[in-house]
Amino acid sequence: MTLSTGGSFQLPPLSLYIHIPWCVKKCPYCDFNSHAAGPTLPEQEYVDALLADLDEDLPQVHGRQLTSIFFGGGTPSLFSAQALGRLLAGVEQRVPFAADIEITLEANPGTFEQAKFAAYRALGINRLSIGVQSFQADKLKALGRIHDGDEAIRAADMARAAGFDNFNLDLMHGLPDQSIDDALGDLRIAIAQQPTHLSWYQLTLEPNTVFWNQPPSLPEDDILWDIQEAGQALLAEHGYAQYEVSAYAQPGKAARHNLNYWSFGDFLGIGAGAHAKLSSPDGTIKRSWKTRLPKDYLDPSKRFSAGERVLGPDELPFEFLMNVLRLTDGSASELFTQRTGLPLSQLAAARTEAEQRGLLHCDPTRLTATREGQLFLNDLLQHFLP
Template sequence: MTQAALSPPPPLGVYLHLPWCVQKCPYCDFNSHAPPRTPRTGEAVLHHRPAGTAEPAGEIPWQRYTEAVLADLAASAPALQGRRVATVFIGGGTPSLFPPDAIHRMLSTLDREIGLADDAEITLEANPGTVEQARFHGYRAAGVNRLSIGVQSFDSNALRRLGRIHGPDEARQAVQAARRAGFERVNLDLMYALPDQTTAQALADVEAALALEPEHLSHYQLTLEPGTPFHTRPPAGLPDEPRLLALEGACRDRLAAAGFHRYEVSAWARPGEACRHNLNYWRFGDYLGLGAGAHGKISNPVAGDIQREARVRMPGAYMAGAGTDAAIAETRTLQNPDIVLEFMMNALRLADGFSRTEWHRHTGRPAALWQATVAEAVADGLLADDGERVRPTARGWQLLDALLQRFL
């Protein structure tokens, strides 16, 4: 492959993983950890100590973790000189358990070490708890300009069955607090296909979310992920396929009627409000992963290759090794079959699919690698191909897992 094949490189994002939660939800398969409990009360300690003091057992070690992220960043930055960071996504866990000054240090150092674009989108995930709400002004001042709030449902009973520790009122208060803090871009995470959920209840959740006037909704199905308590002991009352389709269809129609565009399988946005960071993933852009368990993808225009890298998952091991090879769990160079599958796994989640120009710009590979498979999927009604763009059909989206199997 020639040097020009991947030059210039695709847009660059940064994913920053902060791995602690007050408690882990039974459906969650993310790399998240509840803090240790204090021997005396059995409660998690979530307050924050002055800088320079060690945390006792039971407290989130946010200071040590922040220093580890900065060491990780310092080791990663030299390979990214000359590029600008277009998007940052701070996920978890519950990043809003970290104080604003820690977020500010990480963002300001990122700007100094690599460089943030003037219009960089910087998203932080937050839960609706009152402690987190009190920090929203600080996050905005630190440079965060998009907030993603994990509401999941506005039904008290559903929240309880999901293991959530907030109530519907706290969810509404969190959005109001975000607006008061100056956030003009707010996403709400909302689940459907919950245990015993009726179509009316799923629509009630959508109506409650719409009443808060978010710019973006992540509306996704509850799934039983391997390794989670829900997978081991599935909750009673999960919908069968006909009820699932009815729930999804009713919510889809209501969101579309409200002016939201479904630009990805589980992502809905008002015009111009799509999440740029996630779009970069789905369009096979580059991203640096920082933090325990974070994954990254970086293109090398000179070598003409694409590298995947993953950090070690356990926070203690990450903090001990950050900035050295000990914090890297895996590094591999993507080969042609991997590139085809990974590109399709992302691009076919998008309503607009991908263009041949985008494929070549982000991979440097010829379309011949996938053309025959796409033609077969078009013949089966799973894809549409107009000669420039390849898009999933409605049936292709419904059968997305089976569609992707064709690219293995």
């Protein structure tokens, strides 16, 4: 399906997501495509497969540079610097890197080795995202994590020692039997490590996880609300501005890769189970996904692609707003037409309804959720369903 863009559609910036699907062990809350690693990882075979996967997607680059790369998982830091270096070199041979490209690697404290991380930094990886989740022994045990609080603190120290001046700490709240003091204590320890970015989000029970089938005792809603309000105030007090539902950053340190997602930018996705969102110059926009199981992804007799779906004009308003309304500042109204090729008038009726309900700011130049709209984002998005 090709959209009539009227010359207003613009190809968005392009990012690359690389999925490394192995972990030391599967956590009971995790619904990501991750699998317990065996005694050895098929590093070289997987890098070969990733590059072959990227080769198949090259026609969708359309002459663009990569503005960011994100290694997610799983636990990408299980891979050696040698394997990641060969991969990055292969990617750059195929798609040029922007001069200021942001390259993020997800890592867990239990997989930290300072020499390894200095080698990652030497490859050009310039941002880490460290999965801490909590610093408290009982909470880490409940979450099935393999590190302790001291290891998490050492991980931040080692990140700096390895040359990373830009790193994120991933932290959860609303943990089993967590009090407000527990949650704020975790947050204070995280802030004391002076990360440039904090991802602070509530634990949710997802289908197809151990926690879904065996739910732990989670805090009551009023406690969760108090944790959220007190935590946001504490983060703001220490200079971490909230720019997305669960993302807080020091000035100039918002994650550029995720900002591209939330601004309805394009991203290639390679690796087992990776997803992509890609636009063509004629205005066609599609989502696609790759073969999920690592053994199938590595099987040369099988295809990397597991499916794709073209987004119709009736779907695009919801798809666009589902992303940009997560941002505290939303987006300029004109970005809607630039990213979708549709006239802004297509939003008019639903936009008026949302404004009248106090969920969307009455500003013709911007699409921005009100404070209430941010708190009840699903209710806001209902107005834009096809």
